Amino acid sequence: MRHGRLLSLYCMALYAFLYLPLGVMAVFSFNDAHRNVVWRGFTFKWYQLLFHDAELLGALLTSLELAAAAAAIAAVLGLLASYALTRHRPFKSREGYGALLDAPLMMPEVALGVGLLSFLVRAGYELDFGALACAHALICLPYTVGAARARLKSMGESHLEEAAMDLGATELTAFLKVTLPLAMPAIVSGCLLAFTVSFEDFVTSFFLAGIGIVTMPIKVYSMMKFGVTPEINALSVLLLVATFGLLALNAALASSRPRRDGCGP
Amino acid sequence: MMMTDATRRDFLKIAVLAPLMPALMAACRRADTRRVVNFYNWSNYIGKDTLPEFTRRAGVSVRYDLFADEEEMFAKIRAGARGYDLVVIGDYLIPRFKSLNLIDAVPSGTLKNMGNLAPRFRRPSYDPDETTIPYLWGTTGIAYNRRKLAKQPSSWWDLWDPKYKDRISMLDNVRDCVAVAMQLLRIPQTTRDPEDFRKVRELLLRQKPLVRQYSSSSYLNSLVAGEIDLAMTWSGDLFQAARDNPDLDYVLPKEGTYMWVDCLAMLRGSRHREDTLRLIDYLLEPEVAGSISNSVRYATPNAKAFPLVEKALRRDPRVYPTPQTMGQLQLHHILDPEQSEMWNQVWADVKVS
Amino acid sequence: MDRALSWLLGGRRPLASHLLLAPAAAWMIVFLVLPAAGLLLLSLAKNGPYGEILWTLSLNNYRRAFDPKYLPVLLRTLGFAGGTTLLTLLLGYPLAYFLSFRAGRWRNAMLIGLMVPFWTSALVAFYSWMIILGKEGLLNAALLRFGFISAPISILYTSFSVLLGLVYFYLPFMVLPLYGSLEKIPRQYVEAAYDLGADRWTAFRKVTLPLSLPGVIAGSLLTFVPCLGDFLTAEILGGPRYYLLGNLISNQFLMAQDWPFGAALTCLLLTCLVGGLWLYRRWDDQA
Numbered sequence A: 001m002r003h004g005r006l007l008s009l010y011c012m013a014l015y016a017f018l019y020l021p022l023g024v025m026a027v028f029s030f031n032d033a034h035r036n037v038v039w040r041g042f043t044f045k046w047y048q049l050l051f052h053d054a055e056l057l058g059a060l061l062t063s064l065e066l067a068a069a070a071a072a073i074a075a076v077l078g079l080l081a082s083y084a085l086t087r088h089r090p091f092k093s094r095e096g097y098g099a100l101l102d103a104p105l106m107m108p109e110v111a112l113g114v115g116l117l118s119f120l121v122r123a124g125y126e127l128d129f130g131a132l133a134c135a136h137a138l139i140c141l142p143y144t145v146g147a148a149r150a151r152l153k154s155m156g157e158s159h160l161e162e163a164a165m166d167l168g169a170t171e172l173t174a175f176l177k178v179t180l181p182l183a184m185p186a187i188v189s190g191c192l193l194a195f196t197v198s199f200e201d202f203v204t205s206f207f208l209a210g211i212g213i214v215t216m217p218i219k220v221y222s223m224m225k226f227g228v229t230p231e232i233n234a235l236s237v238l239l240l241v242a243t244f245g246l247l248a249l250n251a252a253l254a255s256s257r258p259r260r261d262g263c264g265p
Numbered sequence B: 001m002m003m004t005d006a007t008r009r010d011f012l013k014i015a016v017l018a019p020l021m022p023a024l025m026a027a028c029r030r031a032d033t034r035r036v037v038n039f040y041n042w043s044n045y046i047g048k049d050t051l052p053e054f055t056r057r058a059g060v061s062v063r064y065d066l067f068a069d070e071e072e073m074f075a076k077i078r079a080g081a082r083g084y085d086l087v088v089i090g091d092y093l094i095p096r097f098k099s100l101n102l103i104d105a106v107p108s109g110t111l112k113n114m115g116n117l118a119p120r121f122r123r124p125s126y127d128p129d130e131t132t133i134p135y136l137w138g139t140t141g142i143a144y145n146r147r148k149l150a151k152q153p154s155s156w157w158d159l160w161d162p163k164y165k166d167r168i169s170m171l172d173n174v175r176d177c178v179a180v181a182m183q184l185l186r187i188p189q190t191t192r193d194p195e196d197f198r199k200v201r202e203l204l205l206r207q208k209p210l211v212r213q214y215s216s217s218s219y220l221n222s223l224v225a226g227e228i229d230l231a232m233t234w235s236g237d238l239f240q241a242a243r244d245n246p247d248l249d250y251v252l253p254k255e256g257t258y259m260w261v262d263c264l265a266m267l268r269g270s271r272h273r274e275d276t277l278r279l280i281d282y283l284l285e286p287e288v289a290g291s292i293s294n295s296v297r298y299a300t301p302n303a304k305a306f307p308l309v310e311k312a313l314r315r316d317p318r319v320y321p322t323p324q325t326m327g328q329l330q331l332h333h334i335l336d337p338e339q340s341e342m343w344n345q346v347w348a349d350v351k352v353s
Numbered sequence C: 001m002d003r004a005l006s007w008l009l010g011g012r013r014p015l016a017s018h019l020l021l022a023p024a025a026a027w028m029i030v031f032l033v034l035p036a037a038g039l040l041l042l043s044l045a046k047n048g049p050y051g052e053i054l055w056t057l058s059l060n061n062y063r064r065a066f067d068p069k070y071l072p073v074l075l076r077t078l079g080f081a082g083g084t085t086l087l088t089l090l091l092g093y094p095l096a097y098f099l100s101f102r103a104g105r106w107r108n109a110m111l112i113g114l115m116v117p118f119w120t121s122a123l124v125a126f127y128s129w130m131i132i133l134g135k136e137g138l139l140n141a142a143l144l145r146f147g148f149i150s151a152p153i154s155i156l157y158t159s160f161s162v163l164l165g166l167v168y169f170y171l172p173f174m175v176l177p178l179y180g181s182l183e184k185i186p187r188q189y190v191e192a193a194y195d196l197g198a199d200r201w202t203a204f205r206k207v208t209l210p211l212s213l214p215g216v217i218a219g220s221l222l223t224f225v226p227c228l229g230d231f232l233t234a235e236i237l238g239g240p241r242y243y244l245l246g247n248l249i250s251n252q253f254l255m256a257q258d259w260p261f262g263a264a265l266t267c268l269l270l271t272c273l274v275g276g277l278w279l280y281r282r283w284d285d286q287a
Helices: A002-028 A045-052 A056-085 A096-105 A109-122 A130-155 A160-166 A171-200 A203-208 A217-224 A230-254 B007-029 B049-057 B072-076 B091-099 B156-160 B175-182 B194-210 B219-224 B235-242 B273-283 B286-294 B323-328 B337-352 C003-012 C014-043 C060-065 C068-102 C105-117 C122-133 C136-147 C159-184 C187-193 C199-209 C213-229 C232-237 C245-254 C260-284
Strands: B035-044 B062-069 B086-090 B134-147 B166-171 B212-216 B230-236 B248-251 B259-267
Touching: A002 A230, A002 C068, A002 C105, A002 C159, A045 A056, A045 A230, A056 A096, A056 A130, A056 A171, A056 A217, A056 A230, A056 C014, A096 A130, A096 C014, A096 C260, A109 A130, A109 A203, A109 B072, A109 B219, A109 C014, A109 C245, A109 C260, A130 A171, A130 A203, A130 C014, A130 C159, A130 C213, A160 A171, A171 C003, A171 C105, A171 C159, A203 A217, A203 B072, A217 B062, A217 C122, A230 B072, A230 C105, A230 C122, B035 B273, B035 B286, B049 B062, B049 B134, B049 B286, B062 B072, B072 B086, B072 B091, B072 C245, B086 B091, B086 B273, B086 C159, B091 B212, B091 B259, B134 B156, B134 B235, B134 B286, B156 B194, B156 B230, B166 B194, B166 B219, B175 B194, B175 B230, B175 B337, B194 B212, B212 B273, B212 C260, B219 B230, B219 C122, B230 B235, B235 B248, B259 B273, B273 B286, B337 C068, B337 C105, C003 C014, C014 C260, C060 C260, C068 C105, C068 C159, C068 C213, C105 C122, C105 C159, C122 C136, C122 C159, C122 C232, C136 C245, C159 C199, C159 C213, C187 C199, C199 C213, C213 C245, C213 C260, C232 C245, C245 C260
Parallel strands: B035 B062, B035 B086, B166 B212, B166 B230
Antiparallel strands: B086 B259, B134 B230, B134 B248, B134 B259
């Protein structure tokens, strides 16, 4: 089929576009320069440095914890909210809620950072990891809501839960045994988006990071003026390798388990 | 995608725990009660052993946070971020920090190393009552790529030369750009005449089509990568960039130029005043100040430290200008609010149009 | 417990809906609405000589925002946001289609593969783009090598590099919602179209495309709206001629230190966007 081949080729090209900078990044992690914009020779030293750089590894850990916390909060709040928005009988101010939940997308980052920081200071709250995680959950919420909402809405049209309840299940059982498993792909992809948004965020983090809280983006941006060293590339490469390793492991485990279907409509 | 058989109990557990997670994590991170100073500084702006040595000697640990952009740092502190004890700020920001009540005066009388500073840096115009302590200083000048330019630039006018179109970058900063335009037009910085500001605006707008970047940090990458060949720059920044491109050089324009001083300031509400003062006094010690200058390639205002600076650096007129050039260097004029507003207006117009 | 939760989920009463929405709404109110209200108040204040806030309330900052000199900034921003949305849509739709209809067992890997490039720092990605696009970069070297150009051309700090950066960073935000809505289309509908004699293209045009419209709209919103406030891309990949709304707003907070004016610009942008979105939702729910 020529058609199909053309489309696959196109998709491969698009992934090549997405991964081109990553390839460059990987190559330049062996660059013997401080400021990683021109090639100045091959070295392994950045990888060696990396394993002794407690500061950088600490920043990575902080970022991972932060993204996990923010994605978890956003996933739970987003699921509950989108369930009410899509599956409940229409009620007054539903559109209002919808617009409110999308609002963080529209706030220019710097304005959000300054506004939120001023507000927390005025409220007498001392900046800590919790404040930062809450702010990240805020910017993640639109993504988890968006993903869950689309899925739940279309599932509502298939009346599966109603069938379950006709068979004697309570709403809760139907939710846990039917809705939740069917919505799981959307919840997972919402979580992935949320995790990415949080992991990448610099501006909000910069303003809300209390003393001694350094995330990866804060660490990297602080190097902006005097050069982001290839050590950051090395770290990113290891992170990618770890991610792909985990994904491969997951795929291997999944294929060894008997496949249960039923997630597609 | 992955499918899990979520049992009711698991779901409830997650639903209850997830929102509590940040609080739990925060609880695990409770700050310890050791003696500590919270220091907020540029990255790459201190010697490698400076702070560990202080901790070893004084038994006070230093929590060292970094910023990449002075304006962002100012905005963060202004919005109310508290808890930093010591912060490095540029001279032109000091009057603003003061008028917003953001800093406490360093009781300079109590510092036993205060006398190490060169007389030139005592009671400066930007801070006559010595609320802050000079840390490092440098100049504003022109960076250029020797290999790409037929002849060495010598004047600010070279940044207006059409033959360098799209190879120029300017600092994204009101103070430096407007001041240079005024210098070229021979307008004194004390002016309030709208006609003068019209001329300044015109001069800067005439340059804009030639400019590839207005930037205070990322232009250094462009210089190293050969993307631009000519840039208005701060001295030490260029020397750090030149490590990755030996063709880069720095020149002070013949019209004369400005010097700037980065200072140590104690933030209002510091909870560790004693130890902060101890740290400032430590940074004023000749050996310490000298080693900082050696490792960051900026000039130290510390007269006693000067002989301890590496010979090559000490004799480099681009870092420590000759006495004759020193005479031509001036600090930025301290603007009153009305002037400041006019300067900002000109710059905003240039950026927007 | 069981009954209470069932009552909540059943949602036959508005109270149940409000309760289920309460945690998310409370989050929004505490961390967004209250700080935004602070900004609204701030936008009515006056910027003092040294950047202190003077609480003499007036609409002056809003009057300043309507100065015609900001019109080019607004138009330019709309142009870049619109262009990015259109490009990501055109580039992303075939990919989303492939993911949903063709990818088979590769689907999960490809979906995650779409996000993974963004788990590195954006700044590192920017650096890589500089290495690729620079005058002495890979692209110029390739073009020179194959004789397309005779001297290196400037690619960085042009509208092309800004657009490229924006498309690169927002592509996943377009593809995922598109994929989501394509995934929902019952496959029988498409088969029915074939059975009725439609060819591939007609089936796509008459069945798949219309049914995927919600995804198109959702993806466009997720791209267009954040683009309006984006400032890092233009700052790092753009030159002096690409000053966007996001740069204007963040410069008020950072460089000009004119917070009241920055707050006024923010409030205007928020009002337009939230209002627009509210209208859209009403229309969407009625349709």
